Amino acid sequence: MIRLLIGEFREGMVIAFRAIRANKMRSVLTAVGIIIGIVSVTLMGTAIEGLNRAFNRSIAAIGADVLYVQKWPWGGGQDWWTIRNRKDIRLQQSRVLEKQMTLARAISPIMGARRTVKYERKYIESVIVIGTDADFLETVGTDLEFGRFFTAMEADGGRPVCAVGSDIATNLFPSENPIGKTIKVGAFAYRIVGVIVKQGSLLGMESLDNRVYVPLNRFIGQFSSMRGGIQIWVKALNLAEVENAKEEVRGIMRKVRGLSPKQPDDFAINQQEILIQTFNKIGGVIAAVGLFITGLALFVGGIGIMNIMFVSVTERTREIGIRKAIGAPKRTILLQFLIESAALCLVGGLIGIAIAFPLSLIIDQVLPTVMPLSIVFIALVISVFVGVVSGLLPAYRASRLDPVDALRYE
């Protein structure tokens, strides 16, 4: 019985590929829908894979245990005007948090601005300049590649020293040691004391390595007024305490901002989680669009395959008659046409993958990634599945042909 099935299966494969080879053009044209579907599903898979990789590389590196106390919530959702009219978060509030919090490992006030950064003739425009304190590295959990960060004393004294991201270092100092060199941030001179380890970029968002870190006390006055709002970044004691730390921050912030118990928070405590959600949202959109295109293409493609299989059955009525006359049971004929239909789609799937692969290299430019093997496998399984489903009706019709009628067919 097994041997019979293997024999029939092999025969089915031989017939299928012979039929496809005999009608190359027709087969490829018929499989266009399948090809598009497979290109779309593999590219979707690749893009999502890229998203995940980018996510793991940069977001997770920053740490899931950091709370970002800001005026603006990530991911939006609330009324824009209400948020706009909130009072700014002040440096004073950061000091209070530092004094009162028991569940924080490190707290850093943060201000940002964009300036052109210059060294001799070389310059980089629109660099994010961050004013912060000496705890910054501990707060974000990164390391230095060279040198040191500015000290608490330098920070308090508002000394003209800075640490730079690795892109700044390599772009301004392609062949020199940047430590000790003086660069111009906007109109002001700063001496580089350290270079931060490369962190990579995230989903085409601005690179985290294209930044300059200066003492907040110097930032205020040079890049911003004292009245400007800040952010406060709080690193929880550990991951397990993140939610408790969040409650602690909320309590202290509400008190220091003078909110009565009935008033809602007039600040946001942002977390990675929200970024994760945003990520998932983007991934979800890609998946939805991808699945829509894939589904549509496969549906149309499947109907095309069904149509051509009906043609194939009709064309080969006599052959079916011959096979039945010499003893092929219904099951064999059914199997033969199912295999042919599946093989047709499989060829379409392989062509689709061959087309999608170079396209995935383009995605790789924006979103570093490779086409995952699992998606290739899934794509092939989908092709075969579509082939079997759309071949079912034609194959059934073929298997039901009456041998005498089929042999008489011209």
Added chain:
Amino acid sequence: MPTKKRNNHEQPQMGERMPSIIRIQNVAKIYQMGLEEVRALNGIDVEIARNEYVAIMGPSGSGKSTLMNIIGCLDTPTSGLYELNNINVSDLNDNQLARIRNKEIGFVFQTFNLLARSDVLHNVELPLIYGGISSGDRKNLAQEAIERVGLSDRSHHKPNELSGGQRQRVAVARALVTHPSILLADEPTGNLDSKTGEDIMALFDRLHKEGNTIILVTHEADIAAHAHRIVHIRDGKVEKDEKVKNRKIAHAQSVVS
């Protein structure tokens, strides 16, 4: 099961009753064409014994092909009894009929009916594939059958590279390859010139001598004269059933040419 008639090399003795391999009693085949009924077979009775060599003759439209299709289990009667090897065929379902066609019947058609895209070897192998024979045995059996029809040197030719007579010999090899109980041929020489037709008949004569049961349909008295018995059909009924007195023996050596 294919072994049982191969060792039966001697001629049937005259007068001695051989067991019936085919028993057809009062079989009718009725086609409904709109309001009209076409009675292709109208209560026909035939018995054929093992190792008989029977020709069926009759005017066009008399029901010869219909009868052959029923004997070959390609078709089933509307009414009446058909027993093949003492099995009542009307009780069988499609798959069982397919199995009988595969194991018990070798069919040769007027139009050869070979698979155009497959070579000779594969065409001859095909019934064995459906019979679930392992690929090694398949090759041997197929080569043996091809040898019996004298086409060993053409195993890897496609049908369109062969002459009509050679194609029909491939069809005969395919019919023989499973060692069936009966060999059916519906006008096997109808598409061949008379010389090539004689070659094919010589092949049938030899196969009969080797113990095969052969039933063939023909229009030509010349061809029918090879058989031991001629059944004449008219309007779906047996008109005359006669023994052949002056059997024509084809020249066997022309087969191997």
